[in-house]
Amino acid sequence: AQSVTQPDIHITVSEGASLELRCNYSYGATPYLFWYVQSPGQGLQLLLKYFSGDTLVQGIKGFEAEFKRSQSSFNLRKPSVHWSDAAEYFCAVSFRSNDYKLSFGAGTTVTVRA
Amino acid sequence: DVKVTQSSRYLVKRTGEKVFLECVQDMDHENMFWYRQDPGLGLRLIYFSYDVKMKEKGDIPEGYSVSREKKERFSLILESASTNQTSMYLCASVATVNTEAFFGQGTRLTVV
Numbered sequence: 141a142q143s144v145t146q147p148d149i150h151i152t153v154s155e156g157a158s159l160e161l162r163c164n165y166s167y168g169a170t171p172y173l174f175w176y177v178q179s180p181g182q183g184l185q186l187l188l189k190y191f192s193g194d195t196l197v198q199g200i201k202g203f204e205a206e207f208k209r210s211q212s213s214f215n216l217r218k219p220s221v222h223w224s225d226a227a228e229y230f231c232a233v234s235f236r237s238n239d240y241k242l243s244f245g246a247g248t249t250v251t252v253r254a
Numbered sequence: 255d256v257k258v259t260q261s262s263r264y265l266v267k268r269t270g271e272k273v274f275l276e277c278v279q280d281m282d283h284e285n286m287f288w289y290r291q292d293p294g295l296g297l298r299l300i301y302f303s304y305d306v307k308m309k310e311k312g313d314i315p316e317g318y319s320v321s322r323e324k325k326e327r328f329s330l331i332l333e334s335a336s337t338n339q340t341s342m343y344l345c346a347s348v349a350t351v352n353t354e355a356f357f358g359q360g361t362r363l364t365v366v
Contacts, residue, residue, distance in 0.1 A: 230296060244298075
């Protein structure tokens with residue numbers, strides 16, 4: 141069965157510092173990859189997605205992610221974090237060979253300190 | 255804008271009650287999903303549907319059933335609510351298989 145691993149449960153970062161959130165997946169087939177963000181009390185919002193083509197994808201709010209097939213990874217980055225980036229971040233993956241069911245990681249909570 | 259609407263933001267039900275969670279989307283999407291979200295576990299797929307009257311079990315279907323009589327509406331049913339079903343429930347809608355999922359605001363269900 142496909143699975144998604146986000147190794148970091150909680151990350152604290154200073155405002156203005158860079159941020160990287162890790163995501164690894166298993167299954168083997170060509171994945172469709174997503175990052176979602178959930179602010180407290182809010183629903184999930186799509187930050188970015190990768191289907192094919194350029195492995196470095198740009199998203200909203202200044203986020204980017206890089207797909208590395210050899211490492212089965214899709215890490216999320218932001219060069220300079222703002223206090224409003226404090227939220228929970230979820231990596232998700234689906235596969236054509238698995239009926240495109242969207243599987244999520246456990247999430248990484250980001251705290252931004254002044 | 256795509257809109258996915260869940261009928262309740264908060265629900266409190268008693269053990270043994272039959273509970274209905276409703277989800278409606280307004281963009282004619284074929285695929286709809288029900289997830290539950292628990293701290294440290296992320297989102298886990300309960301059921302999904304890729305067409306009217308069609309349903310597939312997800313990763314944790316036990317204790318749940320679903321109904322999709324119309325394309326825009328996907329209902330999650332807890333046949334006999336139990337305390338371990340206290341959770342946040344999220345509905346999602348997807349246009350085609352490789353496009354993004356749009357989520358409702360969630361229903362926080364407490365079973366007492």
